[in-house]
Amino acid sequence: MGHFYYSRHFSVLAAATVLLFLLGHWNLLNDSLLVTFALNGALHAAALMLALRAPQSLARKSVFVAMAAVLSVLTLYVGIIGLVLFAVLPGNERLYVVLGVCSLSGAITYGSLIRLFWMRKFSSRFILALSIVCLLATSLAFLARTYTDSLGAWWLAAAWWFAFSGGLWFFDTRIGFEIGVKRNLRGTIP
Numbered sequence: 001m002g003h004f005y006y007s008r009h010f011s012v013l014a015a016a017t018v019l020l021f022l023l024g025h026w027n028l029l030n031d032s033l034l035v036t037f038a039l040n041g042a043l044h045a046a047a048l049m050l051a052l053r054a055p056q057s058l059a060r061k062s063v064f065v066a067m068a069a070v071l072s073v074l075t076l077y078v079g080i081i082g083l084v085l086f087a088v089l090p091g092n093e094r095l096y097v098v099l100g101v102c103s104l105s106g107a108i109t110y111g112s113l114i115r116l117f118w119m120r121k122f123s124s125r126f127i128l129a130l131s132i133v134c135l136l137a138t139s140l141a142f143l144a145r146t147y148t149d150s151l152g153a154w155w156l157a158a159a160w161w162f163a164f165s166g167g168l169w170f171f172d173t174r175i176g177f178e179i180g181v182k183r184n185l186r187g188t189i190p
Contacts (some may be wrong), residue, residue: 002053002169002172002173003052003053003054003118003119003172004006004048004052004053004168004169004172005049005051005053006051006165006169006172006173007052008050008051009047009048009050009165009169010165012046012047012050013044013047013161013162013165014053016029016044016046016161017045017154017157017158017161019043020039020040020043020154020157020158021152021154023039023150023154024153024154025152033076034073034076036153037072037073037075037076038069038070038072038073039069039112040072040157040161041069041071041072041073041075042065042066042068042069042072042163044066044068044110044161044164044165045064045065045067045068045069045088046186047161047165048064048114048118049061049064049065052118053075060117060130062116062183064113064117067113068110068157070115071106071109071110071113072106072110074109075102075105075106075109076102078101078102078105078106079098079101079102081096082098082101082102083098086098092146094143095142096139099138099139099142099156100135100138100139103131103134103135103138103139103160104131104132104134104135106134107127107130107131107133107134107135107160107164108127108131108182110128110130111126111127111130111131111164114168115127119172121149122171126171129167129171130164130167130168130171133163133164133166133167134160134163134164134167136163137159137160137162137163138156138159138163141155141156141158141160142156142160
């Protein structure tokens with residue numbers, strides 16, 4: 001069944017993607033990377049909050065959204081530090097490495113936040129697997145962006161969002177959290 005109403009979550013995420021596209025198309029967020037990254041984190045977290053199955057207090061939901069925005073801004077600083085650390089690499093290779101580090105660190109910290117707030121049984125292995133899915137999706141989105149001028153920065157955020165949410169849906173509903181449960185010889189749970 002899962003912890004979230006995933007159809008609602010993906011619908012809200014699609015609307016947030018349209019909002020990002022429009023903000024990018026009208027050049028409203030081009031000047032401030034801090035605001036852009038905070039908005040990206042807050043929009044995805046808000047999409048999760050609107051899809052929660054279990055009722056939660058507004059204060060808890062608000063703290064989660066605020067912390068997601070802060071973690072997203074922290075990912076920006078990870079990228080800035082990464083650009084300096086990987087300065088020995090040529091231009092495109094450095095961008096891919098830094099984008100990968102940002103994607104991984106963002107998914108790990110955000111997955112840990114979700115684990116802390118909503119999904120206690122979300123193991124470290126699931127979070128790591130989810131971060132690898134985000135890394136692959138973001139790298140492919142960046143590759144597509146280099147060949148298509150119409151894709152802006154919104155495209156990278158949307159690819160990461162849908163990869164993260166798709167992985168979360170898969171681990172939450174398809175695999176479930178019974179992997180750590182011991183089974184007897186007949187294959188049933190005691």
